[in-house]
Amino acid sequence: MGHWLSSHAFTVFGQHIIWSDLIGNAIGLIALALGWRRSIWTWPAQLLSGLILVVAYASAELTGGVGKQLLVIGIAVWGWTQWQRGRRTTGGEIPVRFATWRERGVLAAGTAAGTLAVGALFTAVPELSWNPWPDAYLFVGTLAAMVAQARGLVEFWFAWILVDLVGVPLAFSSGLAFSGLVYVVYFVLVLWGMRDWWLRTRSDAGPVPEGALL
Template identity: 65%
Template sequence: MNWLNSEAFTAFDQHILWSDMIGNIFGLIALLLGGLRSVWNWPVQFLAGLILFGAFFGHLTGSAGKQVIVMIVALYGWWQWNRSKGRSADGHISPRFATWRERAAMAGAAAAGTVAVALLFKAYPSLSWDPWPDAYIFVGTIVAMYAQARGMVEFWFAWLLVDLVGVPLNFANGYAFSGFVYVIYGALVLWGMRDWWLRSRQGTRPALEGAPA
């Protein structure tokens, strides 16, 4: 499987790795399925995390560690969505807005977690090339996926904030395909945010019927 970490091609003077490309393609598919509120977004996300772990391991330890958390949360999300009572008539999850208490808890956890992880990276420089942005993405991804697992519209906002740092970080560290994909993530996030926002207002009315599986 060494070919996964070999160069696939070069684009705009950037070397594209097979693992970086394939993992992020699965990540895009998972995000699209998440926007469609399909429970299948979670196993696809797990597979993306597994491939990207191999891509990042040994270079961006924070990003590699993030993929481990991504896989764990993907399993949790799959379980949570399968057992959720907040499902619409078409079998998909029904999104909701978080309470102010939930928002405060997630924001506090994100801030404290970012500081803690960044200090860990700074204490052990071999863990990450860019401690603060790497820690920010690490923790932000966990918060976003947790909110998604709970069916909260706010998970899209969290993903958008992660993207704002993820694009320059990946380009700066040679993961060009990840950088390009983060740009596409941004577009999908805006689409998903609007869709979930509207559906959270509609509840389980007939407008939910006919969504793709």
């Protein structure tokens, strides 16, 4: 199964596309669209996408990318439970809101500290990543974005934009051309989804939960 997913699917503009890169990212696009629509099925889709993309990143020897997808799988399970709880609380709808300044501070500080820690680990242990700092940024940035999404925070869209700014060129330079192309589509969907969630904050306005992201 893994061998088949790592095999060549077709070639576009001299770039070889492998099946796991193609299928995993196609499902990832569906997951993003489901997240934009606030469908709880975004989480199973992200989990499945992560499982398949583990094969793609492993075949490209991108350890940081593999770690990122394992993180996606774990957060997808947690996000499912968070949104299930939100549906029970609100009668079926997933409420969205802007983060408090405290939550933004926690996200920003946690992302910066996490990137430094993971980057230092990847640098100290070269076997973990041949490109430590971009891999660390993608690894931790993905975690921050998915945590924000699970909490229904509009800022999760901004986090994905910042992740894509590094993810697109890294994917192309690593031979994962389809990932690079899909990231461009992601960018369009992110802008669309960000606008939709932004507008929904007006109708979903309500009490802001106490405390920061934990």
